[in-house]
Amino acid sequence: xxxxxxxxxxxxxxxxxxxxxxxxxxxxxxxxxxxxxxxxxxxxxxxxxxxxxxxxxxxxxxxxxxxxxxxxxxxxxxxxxxxxxxxxxxxxxxxxxxxxxxxxxxxxxxxxxxxxxxxxxxxxxxxxxxxxxxxxxxxxxxxxxxxxxxxxxxxxxxxxxxxxxxxxxxxxxxxxxxxxxxxxxxxxxxxxxxxxxxxxxxxxxxxxxxxxxxxxxxxxxxxxxxxxxxxxxxxxxxxxxxxxxxxxxxxxxxxxxxxxxxxxxxxxxxxxxxxxxxxxxxxxxxxxxxxxxxxxxxxxxxxxxxxxxxxxxxxxxxxxxxxxxxxxxxxxxxxxx
Amino acid sequence: xxxxxxxxxxxxxxxxxxxxxxxxxxxxxxxxxxxxxxxxxxxxxxxxxxxxxxxxxxxxxxxxxxxxxxxxxxxxxxxxxxxxxxxxxxxxxxxxxxxxxxxxxxxxxxxxxxxxxxxxxxxxxxxxxxxxxxxxxxxxxxxxxxxxxxxxxxxxxxxxxxxxxxxxxxxxxxxxxxxxxxxxxxxxxxxxxxxxxxxxxxxxxxxxxxxxxxxxxxxxxxxxxxxxxxxxxxxxxxxxxxxxxxxxxxxxxxxxxxxxxxxxxxxxxxxxxxxxxxxxxxxxxxxxxxxxxxxxxxxxxxxxxxxxxxxxxxxxxxxxxxxxxxxxxxxxxxxxxxxxx
Numbered sequence: 058x059x060x061x062x063x064x065x066x067x068x069x070x071x072x073x074x075x076x077x078x079x080x081x082x083x084x085x086x087x088x089x090x091x092x093x094x095x096x097x098x099x100x101x102x103x104x105x106x107x108x109x110x111x112x113x114x115x116x117x118x119x120x121x122x123x124x125x126x127x128x129x130x131x132x133x134x135x136x137x138x139x140x141x142x143x144x145x146x147x148x149x150x151x152x153x154x155x156x157x158x159x160x161x162x163x164x165x166x167x168x169x170x171x172x173x174x175x176x177x178x179x180x181x182x183x184x185x186x187x188x189x190x191x192x193x194x195x196x197x198x199x200x201x202x203x204x205x206x207x208x209x210x211x212x213x214x215x216x217x218x219x220x221x222x223x224x225x226x227x228x229x230x231x232x233x234x235x236x237x238x239x240x241x242x243x244x245x246x247x248x249x250x251x252x253x254x255x256x257x258x259x260x261x262x263x264x265x266x267x268x269x270x271x272x273x274x275x276x277x278x279x280x281x282x283x284x285x286x287x288x289x290x291x292x293x294x295x296x297x298x299x300x301x302x303x304x305x306x307x308x309x310x311x312x313x314x315x316x317x318x319x320x321x322x323x324x325x326x327x328x329x330x331x332x333x334x335x336x337x338x339x340x341x342x343x344x345x346x347x348x349x350x351x352x353x354x355x356x357x358x359x360x361x362x363x364x365x366x367x368x369x370x371x372x373x374x375x376x377x378x379x380x381x382x383x384x385x386x387x388x389x390x391x392x393x394x
Numbered sequence: 395x396x397x398x399x400x401x402x403x404x405x406x407x408x409x410x411x412x413x414x415x416x417x418x419x420x421x422x423x424x425x426x427x428x429x430x431x432x433x434x435x436x437x438x439x440x441x442x443x444x445x446x447x448x449x450x451x452x453x454x455x456x457x458x459x460x461x462x463x464x465x466x467x468x469x470x471x472x473x474x475x476x477x478x479x480x481x482x483x484x485x486x487x488x489x490x491x492x493x494x495x496x497x498x499x500x501x502x503x504x505x506x507x508x509x510x511x512x513x514x515x516x517x518x519x520x521x522x523x524x525x526x527x528x529x530x531x532x533x534x535x536x537x538x539x540x541x542x543x544x545x546x547x548x549x550x551x552x553x554x555x556x557x558x559x560x561x562x563x564x565x566x567x568x569x570x571x572x573x574x575x576x577x578x579x580x581x582x583x584x585x586x587x588x589x590x591x592x593x594x595x596x597x598x599x600x601x602x603x604x605x606x607x608x609x610x611x612x613x614x615x616x617x618x619x620x621x622x623x624x625x626x627x628x629x630x631x632x633x634x635x636x637x638x639x640x641x642x643x644x645x646x647x648x649x650x651x652x653x654x655x656x657x658x659x660x661x662x663x664x665x666x667x668x669x670x671x672x673x674x675x676x677x678x679x680x681x682x683x684x685x686x687x688x689x690x691x692x693x694x695x696x697x698x699x700x701x702x703x704x705x706x707x708x709x710x711x712x713x714x715x716x717x718x719x720x721x722x723x724x725x726x727x728x729x730x731x732x733x734x735x
Contacts, residue, residue, distance in 0.1 A: 171713075174720050175718050180666065181666060184656065184657070188701040189652070192701030316531065352548050361534065361535075361537020
């Protein structure tokens, strides 16, 4: 491969995201005393654990060239089903979590099957999935279900000590594992490589004999699983289930993924990029909280502006190189044995 | 016979059948569904309610039909509704005696203008910067609700101005006023797109933007104005929503409207892949959604659960529109027929 040395322009948006995060966190540290602590950094994991997990699933979907709008609702459904199984049916929490994860995966499989088998637009099918899951929430319960089960609260409240005076919660620990697993899958498994190949050029992927059909269905199952897992982590965080949880979260997730440098046209993206996208999202919230006088709604405006800036950046780099071959960017696909 | 053949070929036949089925169901199972009453010169009844309650979605659907015909999408309409409601509420002000801060018409015009500007911003990003429509409008979707909340200072502004309420709950010629607003926008849009070549241009952009440009049509300008128009429609819908609930709530005004409106357009037979569009189809789509909701209300089911039914309807309609699904169903039928022989 005669690749030019130096920084690959494809990675520039990702580098920009990391740079932005460092600037924001550094700026916050200079401006506010008590900002620059290990715990404040770890809080990014703790407070955004569910968003990280959703982001991992969404990255796979978007890299493949699709979209999943149902993640927020599936998250809400998972919190409610989990909470009601534990609190109302007095089920073993681990068993309840298992059921919730299966439920999310099956919902994802169902949507993936419809999208792939009948060539339906992912946008519409997952939009219907959004309605379906949100409606099912109200079938389960119209009210908040608080979780008081001792095993469950013990699991949720468990703290993993990291260094002096700093810790991660169980939810954050799960998020870290999911990010690492997502990274490994996207880089080193044939599934992950196929996802990139499909997003880069589906026709070529088919001609290469890759299992496009199966992969595209599985992607949505992965996203469904991630949404359900995010729901479990969200229940850990709030110790309750509520039908309005995760309202609009699908777009927060998409925004984080875009800020993380994943192209919505598919084929380009990275799990670590998404992680930094979530960090940028989280830092804005923390900065506005520390600042104190600004209305918390400025967060949304700031996120909107950031998405705008990053999309412009992406457009800029795209128009810089108009070679059609650039679209096929499966990482190290050429070296696949 | 000729009539039926035309009808069969028309794209409107499936949406109409769906609406007819829903109404038929109500005829048998919901008592008094079709009863209309005249009280103080105003018509009341379920059918009138359906028309009135679906008017914001109809307006959004009209704007979105054109956007979707260009193979685009505008997911920011719900947020633009919130912005428009916020602007008009702030300009009129929450005076208890109902004294407006400025003339109501000026306030309403300003709100619609701001909404149109929001649409122009979307149009700019899509047509000039070349962003994908879903992303370009995602920006305003995320930021829009924030802007609405900052405008109203994160509070719900209650309005007391009776004249302004007319836009949402007033009656004219015995019918709710919003219906006339929808009819006016629909009529103007239909005339402009069907009696001039603009409609053809919009479809051309949706089918093949490059070929459109090569044939000398300014595709960029078409795209730009289509998004601006979608913002304009959302602005008017915002006025109706605000006047109807007599308040501006940046958080809930127009919440999930974008989804309902897109659903209405798709139900109405306009393909998300762009090209041919049907304004009347989108109106029928909006009516289907509202009839469904009203039916569910009539059965005393929690209104939130209607979303499950909505989802099922979307799945059914999408499957019916899928050529692959049709082919497979036809295949099943043919195979069965062979077995019977």
